[in-house]
Amino acid sequence: MAKVFVIAEHRDGRLKKSTFELLGASAAAGNETHAILLGDGVAELAKELAHYGAQKVHLIQDAALKLYSSEAYTKAITPVLKSASPDIVLASHTPTGRDFMPRVAARLGVGLASDCTQLAFEGSKIKARRPVYAGKATVEVEFLGAGPQLATVRANALGAPKPDTSRTAEILNVTADLSGLKTKVIEVVKGASGRPDVTEASIVVSGGRSLKSADNFKMIEEMADVLGAAVGASRAAVDAGYRPHRDQVGQTGKVVSPALYIACGISGAIQHLAGMRTSKVIVAINTDAEAPIFQVADYGVVGDIFAVVPALTQELKKLKEH
């Protein structure tokens, strides 16, 4: 059994599903599972962390933590870990987790396994699997030496557990010394999209250069709406100005691991595959039967997206109605 700390992530007053995945995986392995919850006026969220497996919640509230900042998070988290000496510290491999975890690892003088897609708890140790070479191979890593083992885990990789609302957690109020911060986040300006983020959605419908215009992405959005999915894009589509960069999937975009990834008119270049090949089920629609995307696809349609996508959307609508 290990002592596992999960750094909770939340936005707009809601905890992220990826945090529940980490708590659930740790609790299911019989570990002593703690959460660290940072923010300002976020105490209510502690209850929900308990529902997913947190036995203790280290609650750090401060005005300087109202909006995420890597400096403030690092300064608040590090002393808690130093005094509690957990075996394992987990965070989601989101832009936030990718930002503060390396800093925390450096402060603790320990290693970090980033972008893990599998975790195995073995006593007080973990073995983690992470994709390398743009997803062409997977390595298994373990930690040598003393100190906590830090890992960030890709969203949707572990699967969220069902909440048990009868569970409660001990709340430990922690005061952080956040004096002398060199940076302050004043405002977060949101993008216009009201859709789920590609990294968190369990279904992603993506379009490529073949969409030919931003306007044509409406048909991708329509399918996404029926499925409750996020809209993704290849870099070629983003570079052409059809979609904002936040939707880009791939090596220089976002890494996604949804239950279902539908690639519409995307060739499947290695840099795109790096961002989506760990998706559970991949569907590809492409006019070119030799397109590399078909090598990773579970289901493929050789056809024109301008005919296949609207037809598929209609069928999905019918299925949903019934």
Ligand SMILES: Cc1cc2nc3c(=O)[nH]c(=O)nc-3n(C[C@H](O)[C@H](O)[C@H](O)COP(=O)(O)OP(=O)(O)OC[C@H]3O[C@@H](n4cnc5c(N)ncnc54)[C@H](O)[C@@H]3O)c2cc1C
């Ligand atoms: C350093 C580096 C980083 C990169 N990072 C990324 C990244 O993060 N993400 C990413 O996506 N790319 C990335 N790329 C670019 C990548 O190499 C490809 O150029 C890009 O993914 C191609 O996008 P695409 O598949 O939309 O376009 P194309 O390669 O032009 O493919 C279009 C596909 O659509 C098909 N098609 C055409 N018309 C239709 C139709 N009517 N119906 C159905 N199918 C049709 C074609 O057969 C073709 O397979 C990177 C490249 C480099 C060098």
